[in-house]
Amino acid sequence: MKSKFLFFITILKSLHFAIALLVYIIFCSLLASLVPQNLDSAFYQQKYPEILTRLLLSVGFDHYFTSFFFIGPIIVFSLNLFLCTINRFIKQIKRKNWKDFGPDLIHFSLLIMLIGGLIGIFQREEQLVWFKNGDTLHISKEYQIKIQKIEFQKYADGRPRDWLTTLEIYKNQNFVRIQQVEVNRPLKIGEITIYQHSFNAEYQVILQDQQHNQSTIRTGQGLKKGNILILLHEILDNQIILHQWEDNKLIKKIFLQRGDDFEDYQIIDYSIEYLSGLKLVSDQSVGLVWLGIFIMILGFCWTYWRKFWYLVKKE
Numbered sequence: 001m002k003s004k005f006l007f008f009i010t011i012l013k014s015l016h017f018a019i020a021l022l023v024y025i026i027f028c029s030l031l032a033s034l035v036p037q038n039l040d041s042a043f044y045q046q047k048y049p050e051i052l053t054r055l056l057l058s059v060g061f062d063h064y065f066t067s068f069f070f071i072g073p074i075i076v077f078s079l080n081l082f083l084c085t086i087n088r089f090i091k092q093i094k095r096k097n098w099k100d101f102g103p104d105l106i107h108f109s110l111l112i113m114l115i116g117g118l119i120g121i122f123q124r125e126e127q128l129v130w131f132k133n134g135d136t137l138h139i140s141k142e143y144q145i146k147i148q149k150i151e152f153q154k155y156a157d158g159r160p161r162d163w164l165t166t167l168e169i170y171k172n173q174n175f176v177r178i179q180q181v182e183v184n185r186p187l188k189i190g191e192i193t194i195y196q197h198s199f200n201a202e203y204q205v206i207l208q209d210q211q212h213n214q215s216t217i218r219t220g221q222g223l224k225k226g227n228i229l230i231l232l233h234e235i236l237d238n239q240i241i242l243h244q245w246e247d248n249k250l251i252k253k254i255f256l257q258r259g260d261d262f263e264d265y266q267i268i269d270y271s272i273e274y275l276s277g278l279k280l281v282s283d284q285s286v287g288l289v290w291l292g293i294f295i296m297i298l299g300f301c302w303t304y305w306r307k308f309w310y311l312v313k314k315e
Contacts, residue, residue: 012076013083021077025070032064066121078114081107102303109296116288125282128197130275131165139192139280144170148178150274152199163199165276181278191282198277203235207265214268223263230254230263235272 011017035056036043044053044062060067085107092101129137136146149166162182169176169189181187187194203219217223222231222242229245233253242254242262260267 009083013080013087015084018077018080018084021073021080025073025077028064028069032061032070035061035064037065038063071118071121074114074118078111078118081111081114085111100306102299102301102306105295105299105302109292109294109299111292112295113289113292116285116292119288120283120285123284127280128277129280130200130277132273132275139194140190142171143189143192144173145189145194146170147276150199150276152201152274160199163196163276165196165278167194191284193281193283195279195281196276197279200275200277201234202273202275203232203240203270204273205232205235205240205270206268207262208268209265235270240267240270 036047039062041053041057041062044056048056056062060069064070085104088107089101089104092104131137131147131150133147133150136144138144146168147165148168149164151162151164151166153161153164155161164180164182166178166180167187168178179187181194181196183196185196201219205217206214207217208214217232219232219234222229224230227247228251231243231245233241233243235241238257240256240258242256244251244254254262256262256267258267258269
């Protein structure tokens with residue numbers, strides 16, 4: 001029994017086993033990156049052939065990075081790395097070789113980052129929230145945010161340039177500061193990180209019929225006559241753009257302005273309300289990952305300083 005256990009430990013901490021695990025993890029991760037993750041099964045049924053869909057869903061490739069087929073090998077690789085690190089560390093102590101611990105620090109840093117990554121998989125929380133101007137939200141027990149301003153910046157040719165959301169930050173109901181969130185520049189508030197994730201607009205058009213009764217249509221709403229459907233699409237450069245559909249096919253675009261007559265209606269007014277999509281992320285594993293990175297840098301510096309010092313002494 002003891003010999004079988006030692007044989008198992010020997011296999012588990014071997015370099016060849018570690019390489020095989022890495023090849024599997026990298027290969028499967030590359031494949032999984034080609035498959036959209038965490039969507040409804042109906043999406044995969046529409047996008048892929050039936051046999052491929054069944055295979056993807058049965059092996060968990062629709063949520064690969066939180067499935068057993070990813071987490072299991074990562075845990076086993078972490079054990080391999082842990083055993084290798086401990087084994088090498090003990091040998092260094094027995095040899096009383098206190099100066100060559102650089103590689104051990106690198107192994108230890110990788111282990112810390114792997115543990116941090118695993119904690120992040122199970123503990124990380126994300127929430128996408130859509131805000132309008134003036135909206136407020138308690139993001140934690142202490143902190144509250146209020147949307148002061150939403151901006152959509154464009155280049156001269158009309159291409160999107162940046163999305164910005166100006167926030168008022170409160171702690172325990174007391175005002176703290178005003179700060180902006182924009183793409184690639186997240187904001188850290190307590191334990192929550194806020195990312196500028198997306199941007200949208202809600203369009204609204206007020207119609208008046210011949211009896212002077214008013215009605216309102218919003219984005220995606222409109223008029224229906226038989227098999228013809230006319231929907232409000234967007235408002236751009238003071239033009240109201242409607243899409244006319246027939247038998248689920250887009251037939252034409254209709255361009256109107258304030259005061260124009262349309263069917264049995266007149267365009268009285270319109271408005272645009274911008275929406276900011278902010279992603280709120282809570283991830284307690286970030287500190288472990290940064291600690292691992294710091295130890296790795298220390299290990300590399302230690303290793304190459306020893307090599308440099310050896311060459312200097314040799315000369």
